[in-house]
Amino acid sequence: MPYPEQRGNKWRVRWNTGKKHPETGKWLYDSKGGFDTRDDAIAYGLDRESDIRNDRYISRRDGSVLMSEYCRTWQQTIRVGHLRRRNIASYIKLYIEPRWGDIAVADIRASAYRAWELWLEDQPNIGDRYRGEILLVFSMMMDDAVDDGLRQSSPVQKKKRRGQYVKTKRERKRPMLIADVHQLACNALAFWGFPGYVYVWTSVMTGMRPAELYGLRREYCTPNWPTSDPRIDPAEEARYEDDMERYAGASPMPAIRVEWQHQRAGGTGAPGLYPPKYESRRTLVVPDFVAELLEMLLASHESEWVFPSINGGALINANFTYHYWRRIADGQEAREVFSRQWRGRQQTVDSRRPLPAIPAVPGWQGKRQYLTRHGHKEWLDEDGHSRIAVETRMGHELAGVEGLYSNVTPVMERAVMASLQGRWLRFAGTLPDGWEPPPSPTPLPERFMEWLLLQVKAGKAASA
Known part of the structure; x- marks a missing residue:
């Protein structure tokens, strides 16, 4: 049962997360304030307890992990070849962390991701294949964040259901001639x-x-x-x-x-x-x-x-x-x-x-x-x-x-x-x-x- 508390003109609710502190053994609680009525606060707390029972709950403590921190720890969990590891580190350093580093993992929204995806498309120095690699790495990070309990679902749409169809551009090649x-x-x-x-x-x-x-x-x-x-x-x-x-x-x-x-x-x-x-x-x-x-x-x-x-x-x-x-x-x-x-003079030498x-x-x-x-x-x-x-x-x-x-x-x-x-x-x-x-x-x-x-x-x- 959630615990409502009045704070001035508003109500706050606390609920048991079902987890215990690893050192003290005491139950850990989460809370949220700003409700106008006691019933609203209790209803919100009951919804969170339902999430906990159905293994859908992301605590404020876990969801507050910043992307800058997650970028560092996530790279240590992947098993790839040295070239792939180098490329992934480059994508994160140049594009993922500068955009998302100051945002909590749980706070990344699908709409913000789509806006970033469009921004990458508009950059003249980012080709289609390179952009695809950046987005793939970000998608992998979000999938792992879900598995780590840092968010409920990935903001990356696995199957696009809207938007204009864009044919994948392929490099134009000519047959290789042995004379060449x-x-x-x-x-x-x-x-x-x-x-x-x-x-x-x-x-x-x-x-x-x-x-x-x-x-x-x-x-x-x-x-x-x-x-x-x-x-x-x-x-x-x-x-x-x-x-x-x-x-x-x-x-x-x-x-x-x-x-x-x-x-x-x-x-x-x-x-x-x-x-x-x-x-x-x-x-x-x-x-x-x-x-x-x-x-x-x-x-x-x-x-x-x-x-x-x-x-x-x-x-x-x-x-x-x-x-x-x-x-x-x-x-x-x-x-x-x-x-x-x-030495400041122009020379012509062999x-x-x-x-x-x-x-x-x-x-x-x-x-x-x-x-x-x-x-x-x-x-x-x-x-x-x-x-x-x-x-x-x-x-x-x-x-x-x-x-x-x-x-x-x-x-x-x-x-x-x-x-x-x-x-x-x-x-x-x-x-x-x-x-x-x-x-x-x-x-x-x-x-x-x-x-x-x-x-x-x-x-x-x-x-x-």
Whole structure:
């Protein structure tokens, strides 16, 4: 039974919350004042007691937790990969806590949430996908707040029942042409050197994610792998033996083992090796021409990384998108000399890294490197490979019965190798006799030019 009390001209009501103080063992009470009559106060108290009996009650003490506090504690409860954790922390810091930090968790209303959602849509610097991620994290926080007893329901509508239908915008893409890839590889050769040339072809012919390419170590790359596999996980012993039989047995297949990606802890911390996205460790067979390029590349340097940076270090330490990819895709003017300010005076000095003019690649200007991964899937789909072979190669898992019953067989892998090799040879056959690549800022492997001439010759013979 609630307890009404008169306070001046108004009435206040107190009710037992059904909980006891953890230290004193005394019952805990909540109260609310401001009622005009005793009956109104009692009715309100009876409603709260009904909520308590039906497990719907949120005490004023619990509901008063501020979002700023909940943002900190909630992040400690989620189990996600380091990249996802970094992104979630960024969404909370930049958008969720500034808007909701001073408001109690229980006081967030659905109307206020909808207003915030519209505000995010109006921000020119927030794309559709990024906004969706922000709202998803906020929705997860509100769902967990309900489970934590901090509010009765989430202010986020799970199914929109009103408002204008807005079609989801998708990035406009054009088919990936192998002639454009060839130009990207040549630009990488002119700007970066032989590692850049092989990097582009490996990226396009495997569909690896950029961070997986940064973290590719020589022991996981053909021709070393699988013989050189460190075998660091005893639970994977059966897989190691299967790999030896499948990729280095009587009918070997050149392959890359995607075991790690190179990332920075927290986005700005020390670089380290982490499992690939979605724990998508996988083996990628490569066409013969890529295997031959990788063999020449590994013989040309002693770095632990298959693709060393311009100065010989790890690519993770370079801003690859800005310092490498934008020049490879967008091109740049010749850099024999450059201007600079020195002690208040303008100077023109010789470049420490003179480079020829690098042409822009049509269709790739301003485009992100990740689209080479999209293009790889396009090629596999065009060549009619099975879904299980394609999705496994991309590091995805097929859901349902199809994924449960399917398996990538050696026949499927050889078909992938053959189609990619055939695509390369058909293009190589279109190159003119005597064609030479652009000059490289670093020495090329001795047999690279001879190898290139043989590829063109083989391509013309295959097209005859």
